[in-house]
Amino acid sequence: MPSKLKYHKNYTELGAVYQLVLPLSLEGLVPDDDSVRLLSHELEDLDYSLLYQAYSAKGRNPVVDPKTMFKILTYAYSQNIYSSRRIEKACRRDVNFMWLLAGQKAPDHSTIARFRTGFLAEACESLFYQMVRRLNQMGELSKETVFIDGTKLEACANKYTFVWKKSVGKWEEKMFWNIQKAVTLLNREYVQSFCISEGSRVQDLQKICRFLEQLCEEEHTVFVHGRGKRRSRNQRYMELFRRFLERQTVYDWHTASFRGRNNYCKTDPDATFMHMKDDHMRNAQLKPGYNVQIGVDSEYIVSTDIFQDRNDVWTLVPFLKTMEKNLGFRYLSVTADSGYESEEGYTYLRERKQKAYIKPQTYEKWKKRSFKQDISKRENMRYEETTDTYTCHAGKKLKPLFIKKQKSKSGYESKVTVYECENCTGCPHKEKCTRAKGNKRLYISKSFLEKRQESYENILSEKGVLYRMNRSIQVEGAFGVLKNDYEFQRFLLRGKTKVKLEILLLCMGYNLNKLHAKIQNERTGNHLFPVKETT
Structure with missing residues (x-):
C-alpha cells in the first residue's frame, strides 16, 4: 500500500507548530557581559572612510553594510573561525553573529571572501591602529x-614547490655556455655575426629567432615532426633557439621572484x-x-x-x-x-x-664553565685600553693591524678592527687558541661592544x-x-x-x-x- 506521506522543501509543513512564533528580539538572548557587545561598541566609532572608498558609488548597495561586515569578520577571528564557509554558517546559526547583523541578511561565503581579500585589503591596517590608539586614549597602554x-x-602553499637561487644560477650558467657554442656554429654555417651578452640574453635570443623565422619563410622550409623524419638545418636551429629563449625567460622570472632571498615557493611566490x-x-x-x-x-x-x-x-x-x-x-x-x-x-x-x-x-654562554676556560675567546683575554692591545693566554700581545669596513644586508656600514698576535710560532697553546696556519687574529667592532655592554x-x-x-x-x-x-x-x-x-x-x-x-x-x-x- 503506497504511503500518503509527502516531503516538502519547507519543513514547517511537515507537522504542526509546537511553540508560539513571535518576532523575538535577540537583545535578550545575548548576555550583558558578552564580549560581542564590547566588540560592537569599540568598533562602532572607528573611521571607516577608507573602507567605504573601496566600494563603487555606482550600482546597487552591498548586501551587508561594510561596517557590519568588518565587525563580523573581527568577531569570527576572535572566536577561532577563519573559513568563509564557517563564518557564513555562524551568521545563520549563532546568536551573537545574528545580533551583530541586526536584522540584515546573512552574507554568503563568497561575499565574505570578496570582502576580506578585496574591499578590506587597504583599510584593515588603518582600522587596527585606530583601535590601538583608542586603547591608548583609555589609558590601557603604558607607552614605557x-x-x-x-x-x-x-x-598556504605546497611544501615541495621550492625554487632555489643557487640551483637556478647553476643551470642558467650551464645553458649560457651551451648557447655560446650554438651561436658559434650558427655564425659559421650562416655566415653571421651574432653574439650573446650576459646583460641582454633575451633580446639577443629574440634577434636570432627573428632571423631564423625570416630565413625559414624565404626558403619555404617545411617543418616535420615525428619519428623517422629528418629535420632540416633551419628547423633544428629554430627549435633549438626557441627552447633557449623559453628557458631564459623562465630563469629571468625566477630571478625576479627571489627579491633578495635564497628561495621562493611556486604556489605562493611571496613565501x-x-x-x-x-x-x-x-x-x-x-x-x-x-x-x-x-x-x-x-x-x-x-x-x-x-x-x-x-x-x-x-x-x-x-x-x-x-x-x-x-x-x-x-x-x-x-x-x-x-x-x-x-x-x-x-x-x-x-x-x-x-x-x-x-x-x-x-649571554647564556658567558655563564658556562667551558666558555670561561676557552683561551681563544676575546672575553678571556686581558685588554689594555691605553695601548689598545689584548694579551693572550701565552702572554703575547695582539696589536691592531688595520681597520676594515663591513656593509650589512640592509646597507649599514660598520668598522671592524683586526688584531693580530705578535708570533704564534712554536706556541704550546696554539691548537686550543686558533686554527689559523699563521698568527691568531681577532675581528672586533668597538662600537658594537660598547653598545652591547650598555644593553x-x-x-x-x-x-x-x-x-x-x-x-x-x-x-x-x-x-x-x-x-x-x-x-x-x-x-x-x-x-x-x-x-x-x-x-x-x-x-x-x-x-x-x-x-x-x-x-x-x-x-x-x-x-x-x-x-x-x-x-
Whole structure:
C-alpha cells in the first residue's frame, strides 16, 4: 500500500507548530557581559572612510553594510573561525553573529571572501591602529616599553614547490655556455655575426629567432615532426633557439621572484622556505612560511608586520619604523631577545634616544664553565685600553693591524678592527687558541661592544629584570594564545598583502578579547606583572 506521506522543501509543513512564533528580539538572548557587545561598541566609532572608498558609488548597495561586515569578520577571528564557509554558517546559526547583523541578511561565503581579500585589503591596517590608539586614549597602554618577538607561520602553499637561487644560477650558467657554442656554429654555417651578452640574453635570443623565422619563410622550409623524419638545418636551429629563449625567460622570472632571498615557493611566490618549530618528522624539513613580528604593550598587541626574511635581526629597524609611523608616538625603550641584537639596531635606538633592553647573543654562554676556560675567546683575554692591545693566554700581545669596513644586508656600514698576535710560532697553546696556519687574529667592532655592554647593564638593572620577565609573559604568551588557543598555525590566504590582512584581523580579535578579560577581572590600567620575591 503506497504511503500518503509527502516531503516538502519547507519543513514547517511537515507537522504542526509546537511553540508560539513571535518576532523575538535577540537583545535578550545575548548576555550583558558578552564580549560581542564590547566588540560592537569599540568598533562602532572607528573611521571607516577608507573602507567605504573601496566600494563603487555606482550600482546597487552591498548586501551587508561594510561596517557590519568588518565587525563580523573581527568577531569570527576572535572566536577561532577563519573559513568563509564557517563564518557564513555562524551568521545563520549563532546568536551573537545574528545580533551583530541586526536584522540584515546573512552574507554568503563568497561575499565574505570578496570582502576580506578585496574591499578590506587597504583599510584593515588603518582600522587596527585606530583601535590601538583608542586603547591608548583609555589609558590601557603604558607607552614605557614595547616587547618585541617573532614567530614563523606556515604559508598556504605546497611544501615541495621550492625554487632555489643557487640551483637556478647553476643551470642558467650551464645553458649560457651551451648557447655560446650554438651561436658559434650558427655564425659559421650562416655566415653571421651574432653574439650573446650576459646583460641582454633575451633580446639577443629574440634577434636570432627573428632571423631564423625570416630565413625559414624565404626558403619555404617545411617543418616535420615525428619519428623517422629528418629535420632540416633551419628547423633544428629554430627549435633549438626557441627552447633557449623559453628557458631564459623562465630563469629571468625566477630571478625576479627571489627579491633578495635564497628561495621562493611556486604556489605562493611571496613565501620563503624556513625551518619551523613544529618538526614532527625530526628531519629539519623546510616549509614555506612567513616571519610574523609583533610588538606588545600592557598585554595588547600594538603593532604587527609580515617579513620574508628568516632572521629576526634584519626585521627590528623596519618594524620599529612602521610602528612609530602608525602609532604616532615613540616608546622610551625596546625589550627584545638575543635574536634582535646587532650594531645597526643598537645605533638606531641610540639615535632616537630609546633605551635598549636586548639580551646579548652570548649571554647564556658567558655563564658556562667551558666558555670561561676557552683561551681563544676575546672575553678571556686581558685588554689594555691605553695601548689598545689584548694579551693572550701565552702572554703575547695582539696589536691592531688595520681597520676594515663591513656593509650589512640592509646597507649599514660598520668598522671592524683586526688584531693580530705578535708570533704564534712554536706556541704550546696554539691548537686550543686558533686554527689559523699563521698568527691568531681577532675581528672586533668597538662600537658594537660598547653598545652591547650598555644593553647588558640595562637588562641586569632592576627595571631590566622586570622587563625581561614581562617580555616572556606578554609577547611570548601572546604567540602562545594565537597559535594554540586560537589554533592559528597556518595562513588561509596567499600573498604577503593578504597574509598581513589575516594577522591584523587576528591581532584585533586578540586585543578585544584581552580588553574584555581585563574589564571582567577588574585589571584595567595594569601594565606590568610584578616580580615575585623569592623566600
